Structures are given as C-alpha cells and as structure tokens.
Amino acid sequence: MNALTVLQKRSEGLNKKLRRHKAAKNFFGKASLIAHDLRQKSSRLLAGAGLTGALLLSPLTIPALTGQTAQVVKTESTADALKRTLAPISPHTPAKLEADQAGKIEAAILAATGLSAKAVLDGQTLNHQVGYIGYEQHLRRFPGDTLLEHDDEQIAGVAPGLGAWGYFARSKSEFTTQDYLREKWYSVAQTLYLPNWNTDFVHLRDWYKYRKILVVNPANGTAVVTVLGDAGPAKWTGKQFGGSPETMKALNLHKGPRKGLVLFLFLDDPENHIPLGPVTQKL
Numbered sequence: 001m002n003a004l005t006v007l008q009k010r011s012e013g014l015n016k017k018l019r020r021h022k023a024a025k026n027f028f029g030k031a032s033l034i035a036h037d038l039r040q041k042s043s044r045l046l047a048g049a050g051l052t053g054a055l056l057l058s059p060l061t062i063p064a065l066t067g068q069t070a071q072v073v074k075t076e077s078t079a080d081a082l083k084r085t086l087a088p089i090s091p092h093t094p095a096k097l098e099a100d101q102a103g104k105i106e107a108a109i110l111a112a113t114g115l116s117a118k119a120v121l122d123g124q125t126l127n128h129q130v131g132y133i134g135y136e137q138h139l140r141r142f143p144g145d146t147l148l149e150h151d152d153e154q155i156a157g158v159a160p161g162l163g164a165w166g167y168f169a170r171s172k173s174e175f176t177t178q179d180y181l182r183e184k185w186y187s188v189a190q191t192l193y194l195p196n197w198n199t200d201f202v203h204l205r206d207w208y209k210y211r212k213i214l215v216v217n218p219a220n221g222t223a224v225v226t227v228l229g230d231a232g233p234a235k236w237t238g239k240q241f242g243g244s245p246e247t248m249k250a251l252n253l254h255k256g257p258r259k260g261l262v263l264f265l266f267l268d269d270p271e272n273h274i275p276l277g278p279v280t281q282k283l
Helices: 003-019 022-057 078-086 099-113 177-184 201-208 245-250
Strands: 130-135 186-189 212-217 222-231 241-243 259-267
Touching (some): 099 259, 186 212, 222 245, 241 245
Parallel strands (some): 130 241, 186 222
Antiparallel strands (some): 186 241, 212 222
C-alpha cells in the first residue's frame, strides 16, 4: 500500500469522525453548498469567457467604405417621357406639321420609344398629323362575324358596313392572329380627301392598306401602334382620325366625349418587326 492510499484512508476516517459532531456537520454542509455554488458560477464564467474569446478571435467583417453616396435611380416610364417631351412642342389644334416641327416630334418619339415615326414616308403624307380622333365601332373581320366574337369593348357595337379594304379574312377558317390584331388595333385616316386619291387611286389604296400608324396622346403620353383599317371620318364630324374601341381605350379616350387630340404618324417598319398595340417600353 503506497503513501497516497494511506493518506486518503486517514482523511476519510477523520471526515467520518468529524461529521458525528453537530458543529462539524453544519460546517461541512455549508462548505459543500459553497463549493457547489462556486462550481456552477465558475462554469458560467468559463462559458461566457469562451464565447467572448470566440467573438474576439472571429474575424470582423466591415463593409468597405467607398466614399461614394449611393444614388437611387428613378426610371422614367415611356408614357411620362412622351408626355414630358411632346406636350411642349405639339400643336393643340388640328394641323399639318411643318418640316421643323415634324423633325422635333419625330426625334422625341424616337428617344422615348425607339420607334421611327414619320410625318412623310415614301413620299406620302396625310392632310393632318395632328388632329382629333374619334371612337369607332368594331369592324367585321370575316363573313358571318358577330359582336359576341369580339373579346373586348363590346359596348362599341359592330359597324354596319365593311372597312375600306373589306374583310380582314376571306372566311372564319382563314382568319389568323394577324387578322385579329389588325382589327383590334386599327385606325382610320381621311385618305379619301388626299388631293391625288382619285387620280392615283390604285397605288394609294394598296400603299395605305394596313399601313402602320403610331397614334400618340401627348396629353398623357400613351401611344398605340395601329394599322389603317378604314377611311374617314367625314369632314363634317370635326374629326380627322378614328380609332378602334381598343385603341381608344389604350389612349384613355374611351369615356366621356370619346374624342381627343393626337399625333398620327407613319411608322417606318419595312420588315414588320414592330408589334401592334400599346407602347409601354422602349423597343
């Protein structure tokens, strides 16, 4: 038996003898509680110290300071850009644009929409590029077409006669998406009042048929790509142009008098890349 074992046995024997006395019991009880409390506190302290040490040893990531102030870029909508740039330069009465006026308006439209709008195209020009547009009825797209087959603005009704170029399709079975879009987004111009309409009828009829037209409401910046689908309106109406129910709705001119002043320009699109309908972004 080694010395350490002997000392341990003596210590245990002495503890047993001491615990038989009341004063000794109280002392050892308090000492045990104090030791237990110290162990718990020490554990908490060590845990806290470990956490603190981990935090101190962890690399601190600080956002790089560039010395530049972040700027919020506000994107201007196409409509806002058209309204801002066209309202100050567009005549507010029906007019045939002078060359310098047309150039400024064409440049503003190109900058805002990416569209090449022209007052004169292939040597052709209308009697007005600024005028009042009126709310038209739906056109019959093929033999047997009815109002119920038009999916929007049925309140407009269907015109009793055909458009200037007849039906958009020879039959319902031949009716295509292109025909559907042409009637939905058609416009009307007074081609019948062109000075050479009667003398050069065949050429002008074919040139103007479904010619792409950009209609812009400079008061609110709305714009619609349309095709010429009919001729008119009559001079006595006081209007120079017409728009399909959907076109007028897109221009926000489908309520109240259903009439408003617009810009009416040819679109230079020989490859037929520009889609019909409202212009909501730069193309």
